[in-house]
Amino acid sequence: MHVLIMLLLSVGGVLDYDDCLAHLQAHSPASDLAGEEHASIIGENVRLALWTRDSMPWGPSVPDSVFLRYVLPARVSQEPLVRWRPRFREAVLPVVRGAESMEEAILLVSAWADSVIDYRPTQFRDQSPLVTWSSGIGRCEEMTVFFMDALRSVGIPCRQVYTPWWTTVDSNHAWPEVWTPGGWRYTDISAEQETLNSTWFTERARGAALVVAIVPDSVPGAMSFRGDVSVLNVTSSYAETGLLRCPEPPEEEITVSVVNYGSYRPITSLDSARTQVELGGGVYLLSWGWPVSSARVTVAAGDTTLFRPVAGVLPERCVMNVEGGG
Amino acid sequence: MIAAVILACAMGLTPGADAEIDSLLAETQGNAEMWNDYLEGAGGDTLECALHLLREVPRLDRLEMTPQALDDHIGGALSHRGSIPDSVFLDCLLWYRVSREPVTAYRERLALFWADHGVESPDDLSRWMAASLDTIPREFLGGMQPPAGVLESGAGTGAELQVLLVASLRSLGWPARVVKGWFAGPDGGERTWAEVWMDGGWQAVDPPDMEGLVLAVEESHGMPLTSRHAATGSLLTVPPQWEGDFRVSLNLPVRGRWLPLDWAIPAAEGPDTLLLGDGELLVMLTRRLPAGGVEVWHRFVRVKAGTAVRVELGSDSTESEAEKED
Numbered sequence A: 001m002h003v004l005i006m007l008l009l010s011v012g013g014v015l016d017y018d019d020c021l022a023h024l025q026a027h028s029p030a031s032d033l034a035g036e037e038h039a040s041i042i043g044e045n046v047r048l049a050l051w052t053r054d055s056m057p058w059g060p061s062v063p064d065s066v067f068l069r070y071v072l073p074a075r076v077s078q079e080p081l082v083r084w085r086p087r088f089r090e091a092v093l094p095v096v097r098g099a100e101s102m103e104e105a106i107l108l109v110s111a112w113a114d115s116v117i118d119y120r121p122t123q124f125r126d127q128s129p130l131v132t133w134s135s136g137i138g139r140c141e142e143m144t145v146f147f148m149d150a151l152r153s154v155g156i157p158c159r160q161v162y163t164p165w166w167t168t169v170d171s172n173h174a175w176p177e178v179w180t181p182g183g184w185r186y187t188d189i190s191a192e193q194e195t196l197n198s199t200w201f202t203e204r205a206r207g208a209a210l211v212v213a214i215v216p217d218s219v220p221g222a223m224s225f226r227g228d229v230s231v232l233n234v235t236s237s238y239a240e241t242g243l244l245r246c247p248e249p250p251e252e253e254i255t256v257s258v259v260n261y262g263s264y265r266p267i268t269s270l271d272s273a274r275t276q277v278e279l280g281g282g283v284y285l286l287s288w289g290w291p292v293s294s295a296r297v298t299v300a301a302g303d304t305t306l307f308r309p310v311a312g313v314l315p316e317r318c319v320m321n322v323e324g325g326g
Numbered sequence B: 001m002i003a004a005v006i007l008a009c010a011m012g013l014t015p016g017a018d019a020e021i022d023s024l025l026a027e028t029q030g031n032a033e034m035w036n037d038y039l040e041g042a043g044g045d046t047l048e049c050a051l052h053l054l055r056e057v058p059r060l061d062r063l064e065m066t067p068q069a070l071d072d073h074i075g076g077a078l079s080h081r082g083s084i085p086d087s088v089f090l091d092c093l094l095w096y097r098v099s100r101e102p103v104t105a106y107r108e109r110l111a112l113f114w115a116d117h118g119v120e121s122p123d124d125l126s127r128w129m130a131a132s133l134d135t136i137p138r139e140f141l142g143g144m145q146p147p148a149g150v151l152e153s154g155a156g157t158g159a160e161l162q163v164l165l166v167a168s169l170r171s172l173g174w175p176a177r178v179v180k181g182w183f184a185g186p187d188g189g190e191r192t193w194a195e196v197w198m199d200g201g202w203q204a205v206d207p208p209d210m211e212g213l214v215l216a217v218e219e220s221h222g223m224p225l226t227s228r229h230a231a232t233g234s235l236l237t238v239p240p241q242w243e244g245d246f247r248v249s250l251n252l253p254v255r256g257r258w259l260p261l262d263w264a265i266p267a268a269e270g271p272d273t274l275l276l277g278d279g280e281l282l283v284m285l286t287r288r289l290p291a292g293g294v295e296v297w298h299r300f301v302r303v304k305a306g307t308a309v310r311v312e313l314g315s316d317s318t319e320s321e322a323e324k325e326d
Helices: A002-010 A017-027 A036-055 A064-070 A085-096 A102-116 A129-135 A140-153 B002-010 B017-026 B032-041 B044-056 B059-064 B067-078 B086-094 B107-116 B122-132 B147-153 B158-171
Strands: A158-163 A173-180 A183-186 A212-215 A224-226 A229-233 A241-245 A254-260 A263-270 A276-280 A282-288 A293-299 A304-306 A317-320 B176-183 B189-198 B201-205 B213-218 B232-238 B247-254 B257-260 B272-277 B279-288 B294-303 B307-312 B321-324
Touching: A017 A036, A036 A085, A036 A140, A064 A158, A085 A102, A085 A129, A085 A140, A102 A140, A102 A173, A129 A140, A129 B059, A140 A158, A140 A173, A241 A293, A263 A276, A263 B247, A263 B257, A276 A282, A282 A317, A293 A304, B017 B032, B017 B044, B032 B044, B032 B067, B044 B067, B044 B086, B067 B086, B067 B107, B067 B158, B086 B176, B086 B189, B107 B147, B107 B158, B122 B158, B122 B201, B147 B158, B158 B176, B158 B189, B176 B201, B176 B247, B232 B294, B272 B279, B294 B307
Parallel strands: A241 A304, B232 B307
Antiparallel strands: A158 A173, A158 A212, A173 A183, A212 A229, A224 A229, A241 A276, A254 A263, A254 A282, A282 A293, A317 B294, B176 B189, B176 B213, B189 B201, B213 B272, B232 B272, B247 B257, B247 B279, B279 B294, B307 B321
8 A cells, every 4th residue: 555655656746638638538427528518628627627736835745646536527426517617716716825734725615615605405416516606505415516626626636425324313415535645534514614524423424334435536445336436435434343244255135224214225235246345333234135135233343244144034123223233 | 368378377376476486586596587587578378388487397497497498398398289288288298307307408409300200109209219229327427418418429328218208208299207116026126117198198108017016106296106007005004102203114125125115105193094006015113212223113014906904003913904995
């Protein structure tokens, strides 16, 4: 791992426009690359992303591989592809002027975002960051897109993370992680955030079952891949984790669920290709096969829990989502 | 003019309408001017249709709407007004949205395209699409293509192809809707299909095998349609003697897991009756415990066509009462 980081650091700062364009062409959804309007947005996106390397104080400290994956992308999630960089740069540049470190700049951008937009449930379809801005509202994923675009407009590397379902409340959440020279830290839009890695959901996240980061590139060691997008398991940054492992590759896919909104909601799965997963310590429902078999399994924090699928049925009564086992 | 009067009655235009429109426009910061200009320049049926859309479309659509899209959808729908009942016209012909696609003007373009290809019936359309368009996997990042984009690229995800089908039916003057069905069994799960209004009734276009159908609803408005597609029985739920906030859910056995029926949630506060297709369900009752964890009660219930089955939520009795329906 250290060798890898040194390799990455050693090649920092040599990327040019063509390298960046080639990276985006290889790692963007096909629909982002179709049509002249999109080509123009992507081209401008590359120029303005490269500008941050030369112009922001932290620009040179961002390694090339981090820049390509976490500063350069023109999109975060499923939002429409729009020309967001010029407007965000214009507004955010004055906000971070005078910041003495990347960390300070991140907290300033967070407070700025808090002054511009409010949380409100909207609709299933993701709105663009410009719509979030002009209407002043968004749900958590739309706020994350807005915040990440603001950070990227001034060259701060960031990625989206989310938990598919919380264990202690009926909902889920998405938020950004930011790259700093000291490693990845998490944040959220807030006027009162004093440090990174400390937000309104810190306590809730200690009981998280699973937290994943989304990277639009093939990252070795990813938990899973969705096309060219890597899903990284980052649960251990938030909760005490344990390993759930099938000692023999299971014949059928095993679904791992927690209770949320009154039903079993899948958070991940095990199969013959993926025989283990790191999860927050706690109680999970594992189910597989037809007729459906199931087992209530406790994953102990700091330990490995072995699981062999043996046909079983649901008990009439039980307690699920128990944090840390028990 | 007669049609305008009928529409005005159907939509319940009242003197209070102005205040409602003002509050919708206030919610549409960034695009209120477009709507105001459009409404001021419109009259008769066009105005009634524009008012209906302003009221009924999702907030993000109000923000993304353009005069071109309004002209295209209203003009296209009115040119096929004929003797279609008002509710079918408004919900399934004037209504332009199918799924999570962006707002675009598509009718004129699609109508010309299909006329060029000699399409004379919904089945012609469906056959042409199956023979000429490729199905591609969904990409994790990026939104849905607009219907015309699928024709241009010659390929779409399953969901994008369905958007194109329904948008095309509406462009050709056939009211159309999407129905979502939940199927039990080892190959079960959620499936959707299109239905078209012809000869005074609804007909499925290229429908799936209805074996195992437990629940069907019209997707945009949530109208239950199960009994149109399957022989149904009743599930009667009696609330539990539990203290505190609890949730009730119905869950469908499919391979490897129980699929939550989030569109058929029995009332928690009093007795409820739901009409469902023949099959076995997992009924769950859950509540969050003050000390952490979720208490869960499970009961498997068999719904049988033509009969009623009664479940006392949270009871210890393992027998569920079945009775003949009157």
